[in-house]
Amino acid sequence: MNDFDWAAMADMLELEGETHSPYVRQAFEEFGQLNPRRVLDIGSGPGVAACRLAALFPQAEVTAVDGSPELLARAEERADRLAVRLRTRVAEFPEGLADLGPADLVWSGQVVHHVGDQQGALNRLAGLLEPGGVLAIVEGGLPPRWLPRDLGFGRPGLHARLDVAMSERFDRMRTELPGSVAVVEDWPAMLRAAGLTDARSRTFLVDHPAPLADGPRRFARQSLERQRTVLADLLDAEDLATLDRLLDPADPAGVDRRPDLFLLTAKTVHYGSRPERDGD
Numbered sequence: 001m002n003d004f005d006w007a008a009m010a011d012m013l014e015l016e017g018e019t020h021s022p023y024v025r026q027a028f029e030e031f032g033q034l035n036p037r038r039v040l041d042i043g044s045g046p047g048v049a050a051c052r053l054a055a056l057f058p059q060a061e062v063t064a065v066d067g068s069p070e071l072l073a074r075a076e077e078r079a080d081r082l083a084v085r086l087r088t089r090v091a092e093f094p095e096g097l098a099d100l101g102p103a104d105l106v107w108s109g110q111v112v113h114h115v116g117d118q119q120g121a122l123n124r125l126a127g128l129l130e131p132g133g134v135l136a137i138v139e140g141g142l143p144p145r146w147l148p149r150d151l152g153f154g155r156p157g158l159h160a161r162l163d164v165a166m167s168e169r170f171d172r173m174r175t176e177l178p179g180s181v182a183v184v185e186d187w188p189a190m191l192r193a194a195g196l197t198d199a200r201s202r203t204f205l206v207d208h209p210a211p212l213a214d215g216p217r218r219f220a221r222q223s224l225e226r227q228r229t230v231l232a233d234l235l236d237a238e239d240l241a242t243l244d245r246l247l248d249p250a251d252p253a254g255v256d257r258r259p260d261l262f263l264l265t266a267k268t269v270h271y272g273s274r275p276e277r278d279g280d
């Protein structure tokens with residue numbers, strides 16, 4: 001695993017999953033009449049999507065797979081709470097994927113970009129599928145918007161500068177991954193290169209208008225706190241001061257209290273199917 005402290009991000013990952021969950025439900029509708037016997041959620045984190053898969057396919061054996069035992073413990077607690085049947089399995093990607101299959105449905109949300117060789121990772125994920133099985137990965141989409149362009153203080157356009165800084169950090173993260181390979185991130189083409197057919201992408205809007213409910217508002221705070229920390233060397237002093245003010249719990253213009261906070265983002269899911277007979 002790379003240098004992310006995933007276990008420390010458990011609360012944020014669970015809150016993110018819950019805040020984004022309408023898109024997961026919509027993305028699952030694309031599975032149509034699929035009636036899987038085995039389902040894998042690769043890089044499940046705290047299991048928000050995995051528990052939804054378990055609820056959607058109660059007849060199936062659904063397994064949440066992740067490199068972090070702490071996050072899988074969260075997934076188990078969540079499954080107990082929601083009374084769904086979920087297995088968990090600790091595995092490091094990509095090498096630990098080899099002995100997980102076969103499965104009729106493999107879901108992997110926001111994980112492949114954390115593996116150095118993304119095409120290699122897709123090849124392995126595709127290799128887990130039974131003939132006729134479906135692989136769905138979440139990659140790309142659009143960065144989140146929480147605030148108006150002019151938020152009342154600081155230099156207007158903070159989000160645009162956060163996007164640039166996050167993109168630079170992302171690029172650095174990818175370059176430093178072990179075995180990092182540059183690839184044109186044309187996900188449907190990469191799914192086809194992994195031997196899958198019917199490769200397609202669908203993008204789902206995540207739209208929580210103002211005023212935000214408690215959960216999405218807490219997620220906004222945690223996201224901006226994280227950006228304040230990880231982008232400290234990429235933003236200028238004025239933008240850092242703006243973030244500090246936004247994160248001040250006593251400030252009426254801060255994210256805990258301002259009435260205009262919203263969440264608008266988009267998630268893209270790329271689907272591919274293993275042919276019923278190889279060579280089809």
Ligand SMILES: C[S@@+](CC[C@H](N)C(=O)[O-])C[C@H]1O[C@@H](n2cnc3c(N)ncnc32)[C@H](O)[C@@H]1O
Pocket residue numbers: 001002006013016017042043044045046049066067068071091092093094108109110111114115138
């Ligand atoms: C960004 S989180 C995504 C969580 C969830 N799938 C979602 O969409 O919200 C990435 C997850 O992948 C796991 N992960 C990342 N790189 C990994 C690796 N090389 N081996 C095993 N797990 C990994 C992390 O532990 C984390 O739970």
